[in-house]
Amino acid sequence: MITLKSIRKSYISGGEKVEVLKDVSLSIDKGKYVSITGPSGSGKSTLLHLIGGLEPIDEGEIWVGEQPVHKMKDNDLAKLRLKKIGYVFQQFQLLSTATALENVMMPLLTMFSSAEIKKNAEEALTRVGLAHRLHHLPSRLSGGEQQRVAIARALVTKPEIILADEPTGNLDSETGNKIIELLEEVHATDGVTIVLITQDPALAKRAQETIHVLDGAVNKIESEKVEVVV
Numbered sequence: 001m002i003t004l005k006s007i008r009k010s011y012i013s014g015g016e017k018v019e020v021l022k023d024v025s026l027s028i029d030k031g032k033y034v035s036i037t038g039p040s041g042s043g044k045s046t047l048l049h050l051i052g053g054l055e056p057i058d059e060g061e062i063w064v065g066e067q068p069v070h071k072m073k074d075n076d077l078a079k080l081r082l083k084k085i086g087y088v089f090q091q092f093q094l095l096s097t098a099t100a101l102e103n104v105m106m107p108l109l110t111m112f113s114s115a116e117i118k119k120n121a122e123e124a125l126t127r128v129g130l131a132h133r134l135h136h137l138p139s140r141l142s143g144g145e146q147q148r149v150a151i152a153r154a155l156v157t158k159p160e161i162i163l164a165d166e167p168t169g170n171l172d173s174e175t176g177n178k179i180i181e182l183l184e185e186v187h188a189t190d191g192v193t194i195v196l197i198t199q200d201p202a203l204a205k206r207a208q209e210t211i212h213v214l215d216g217a218v219n220k221i222e223s224e225k226v227e228v229v230v
Helices: 044-051 074-084 100-108 114-127 143-155 173-190 201-205
Strands: 002-013 016-028 033-037 059-064 085-089 161-165 193-198 209-214 217-223 226-229
Touching (some): 016 044, 016 059, 033 044, 044 059, 114 143, 143 173
Parallel strands (some): 033 209, 085 161
Antiparallel strands (some): 002 059, 217 226
C-alpha cells in the first residue's frame, strides 16, 4: 500500500541546510495499523506529510498503491488525497465559522449532490458519537469532540488510508484513549490502513507494527512482538 525508497528531506534554517530525513526506506502493507514514534524533532511528522504528498521530497520515491507520489503534480496529489487519504491532525484543523456538520461536508463538495453530501456527513458524525452536535461550532465543542469531528471528516470520503498526526497530543489521557479506541474500531471494521504518529510509547505499542524514528532515520521496527534493528 505505502512504499518509501531512499527518502531524503531537508529544510533551510538560519541559512543552514538541516537534513530532517536521511535515506529512509520502509513499506506499510494494506490494511495494517502502524505507529511511527520517536522524540520531538526526529522527523516523524515530516515523514507523514511526505507520504500524503503535503510536502515534496528532495530525493527518493514514495508510492501509494500504484501512484508515484514523488512524481505527481499538485492537482493529481489533491485528487489522490481526496479519494484515498483521510487526515487527522493534532490541532483538529476545523473551520471555526462552520458547524460540525459543515466541516465534515467540505471534502464532499466536489463529489456528490447536496442531499448526498449532507446524508454522508450526518452518518459520519453519528458514527463517531456526535449525532447530537451536528449544528455546533467548534468553539462549543470540547477538545475530544473536535477531534471526533476531525475523524468524521477523515472518514466521510471512505478513504483507504488514514494518516493521524499526534491526534491525542492536545487531549487529556482519558479523552485521548477514547480517540485511539475510535481509530482502532475504524481499522477493525473498515480495514483501513492507519498510520499514527505519537510520542506516547503506550499508544505506539497498541499498533500492529511500530516504526521507531531517531535523528531522521528508521532505527528499529517492532512487528508482532518481533524487533528488527535497521
